[in-house]
Structures are given as C-alpha cells and as structure tokens.
Amino acid sequence: MQKMKIAIVYWSKNGTTEKAANIIGEKLSENEVDLFDLQIDPDPNVSGHDMVIIGGPIYFGMMQNPVKMFCKHNEKLLLEKEIGLFICSISREQDEAQFENAFSVKIRNHSRANACLGGELIFEKLNFFEKLMVWKVAESHLEFHIDQLETDTFVEKLYAVIANYCTA
Numbered sequence: 001m002q003k004m005k006i007a008i009v010y011w012s013k014n015g016t017t018e019k020a021a022n023i024i025g026e027k028l029s030e031n032e033v034d035l036f037d038l039q040i041d042p043d044p045n046v047s048g049h050d051m052v053i054i055g056g057p058i059y060f061g062m063m064q065n066p067v068k069m070f071c072k073h074n075e076k077l078l079l080e081k082e083i084g085l086f087i088c089s090i091s092r093e094q095d096e097a098q099f100e101n102a103f104s105v106k107i108r109n110h111s112r113a114n115a116c117l118g119g120e121l122i123f124e125k126l127n128f129f130e131k132l133m134v135w136k137v138a139e140s141h142l143e144f145h146i147d148q149l150e151t152d153t154f155v156e157k158l159y160a161v162i163a164n165y166c167t168a
C-alpha cells in the first residue's frame with residue numbers, strides 16, 4: 001500500500017486537542033505521520049508533507065490565535081496540499097458557527113475533511129474565572145468527551161483522500 005506523508009498541526013491549552021491529534025495520528029499510522037505542537041514550534045515547516053491536518057480548541061467562541069496564525073502564514077502552501085480541519089469544543093449547538101469562524105473561507109473550501117470532535121472540561125486545569133465562565137458554555141452538563149464516532153468518520157474521510165491521492 002502506498003503511504004502518504006502527513007503533518008498533524010495542533011494547539012492545545014488543556015490537553016484535549018493534543019489527545020485528539022494523537023488519536024488521529026494513531027489511526028493514520030499506516031502512513032508517515034508527524035505531529036507538530038504549535039506551543040513548541042509556532043510555525044512548523046510542512047512543505048514536505050502531502051497532507052496537513054490542522055486542529056485547535058474553541059474558547060469563548062473563537063479558535064485560538066496560534067492556529068489562526070499558522071493558517072494565515074501558510075495559506076498559500078496549504079492551498080497546494082490535501083488538508084483536513086478539526087475543532088475541539090463542547091457546545092454542539094454552536095459547532096457549525098464556531099467551525100466556520102475558526103478557519104478562513106479559502107482554507108475551509110479547500111479542505112477535504114472537516115470535523116467537530118467534541119471536547120472535555122478538565123476542571124482541575126481551570127482557574128477561578130474559567131470555572132465561572134464555563135458554567136455558561138456547559139449549560140450545567142458536566143460530562144464531555146472526544147466524540148469517537150466523529151473522530152472515526154473524520155479519519156475515514158481522510159483515508160478516502162489518501163486512497164485517491166495514492167492511485168492518482
């Protein structure tokens with residue numbers, strides 16, 4: 001089977017997007033996968049990769065800046081590659097709008113697989129202000145998790161792109 005060189009670029013504040021990035025990486029591990037944490041390298045070089053998967057968390061309705069900056073800075077390059085996009089968030093009602101707001105129209109239109117993978121609330125990691133704010137977003141639910149089905153569907157879409165790419 002032909003392999004693809006895949007970069008997974010992510011930023012995570014409390015660890016959930018990192019977890020999601022690792023799960024996706026494992027599921028795609030028949031390929032050559034490199035994970036890039038934007039906290040460690042804010043502008044990784046993905047010019048040698050065939051596919052770039054980009055993910056980040058939503059806080060207060062917004063994708064976090066390091067992800068936005070990476071996309072903006074690399075827009076031209078990303079438009080020449082296969083790309084996949086995902087967000088981690090807990091507000092399912094807001095997901096469509098949050099996703100649209102997270103990535104530019106050009107990047108979204110070019111993407112071959114998009115996903116809202118759910119999220120987690122790890123209360124020990126939140127400060128007092130965040131705990132207060134989160135009650136509003138969480139709407140009194142406490143249990144949130146990465147959505148396995150959404151993750152599997154996302155990876156399936158990516159595999160379809162890989163199959164197409166390798167037979168082209």
Ligand SMILES: Cc1cc2nc3c(=O)[nH]c(=O)nc-3n(C[C@H](O)[C@H](O)[C@H](O)COP(=O)(O)O)c2cc1C
Pocket residue numbers: 011012013014015016017018056057058059060061062088089090091092094098118119120121122126130131133134137
């Ligand atoms: C202070 C705060 C604000 C948040 N705001 C939103 C929000 O506006 N919409 C949403 O869907 N999720 C929101 N979340 C949930 C996060 O997106 C979720 O916890 C996600 O898993 C965080 O990912 P990370 O661990 O990679 O940083 C918020 C969480 C916190 C702690």
